[in-house]
Amino acid sequence: MKRTLALIVTLASGIALSAAAQTSPAPAAAAAPAGPAKIALIAFRPVVGSTNEFQRDLGDLEKKFQPREAQMKALADEIESQTKQLQTQGSMLSETESASRLKAIESKKTQYQRSGEDLKKDEEQEAEEAFEGVANKVGSVMVAYAQQQGYTMILDTSLQQSQVLWADGSADISKAVLEAYNVKSGVPAPPAQPAAAAPKPAAPAPKPAGAAPATH
Numbered sequence: 001m002k003r004t005l006a007l008i009v010t011l012a013s014g015i016a017l018s019a020a021a022q023t024s025p026a027p028a029a030a031a032a033p034a035g036p037a038k039i040a041l042i043a044f045r046p047v048v049g050s051t052n053e054f055q056r057d058l059g060d061l062e063k064k065f066q067p068r069e070a071q072m073k074a075l076a077d078e079i080e081s082q083t084k085q086l087q088t089q090g091s092m093l094s095e096t097e098s099a100s101r102l103k104a105i106e107s108k109k110t111q112y113q114r115s116g117e118d119l120k121k122d123e124e125q126e127a128e129e130a131f132e133g134v135a136n137k138v139g140s141v142m143v144a145y146a147q148q149q150g151y152t153m154i155l156d157t158s159l160q161q162s163q164v165l166w167a168d169g170s171a172d173i174s175k176a177v178l179e180a181y182n183v184k185s186g187v188p189a190p191p192a193q194p195a196a197a198a199p200k201p202a203a204p205a206p207k208p209a210g211a212a213p214a215t216h
């Protein structure tokens with residue numbers, strides 16, 4: 001599930017920033033400030049992704065999709081086991097039996113591929129919706145904070161096309177906006193995750209459909 005986060009952040013943050021800029025009210029009867037512009041910097045996408053609210057929502061989505069991911073894992077293990085059996089017993093089987101088993105394996109590979117595509121699509125869609133919902137609210141907090149601090153422009157340093165080559169660290173409002181949003185949302189920080197055990201070797205992915213089994 002976490003593999004979708006980078007994609008969702010990229011897709012949604014630009015929309016959220018644009019919406020926040022268009023919907024946030026300007027200060028009432030504010031005169032144009034004299035002197036040079038005061039520019040703020042923010043790593044907007046990482047800020048949204050780091051909020052307590054989005055981390056909570058992402059955790060909820062991971063739990064929601066765990067049963068489907070477990071089904072995918074079970075199907076992959078079944079394909080791998082049956083493929084090894086066919087490779088080991090191929091020489092002892094009749095052509096008809098060998099062909100029948102191969103057909104069954106190929107059918108499961110097709111099922112695995114389609115189920116994986118559906119799962120990925122659903123994960124990405126729901127994660128994108130969750131990100132965009134939080135991003136719009138973070139955008140409003142960001143604009144309000146910038147107005148209170150007298151900033152006249154905000155640049156997003158997390159965009160690939162960002163032209164910021166250097167800036168004084170005091171111009172970066174990322175931490176301040178993140179803290180302000182967490183306070184406003186009222187969502188507590190997620191509990192610390194226990195230290196992860198050494199990862200087990202991943203199960204080999206099913207071979208592409210149409211691959212003939214090795215025979216002895």
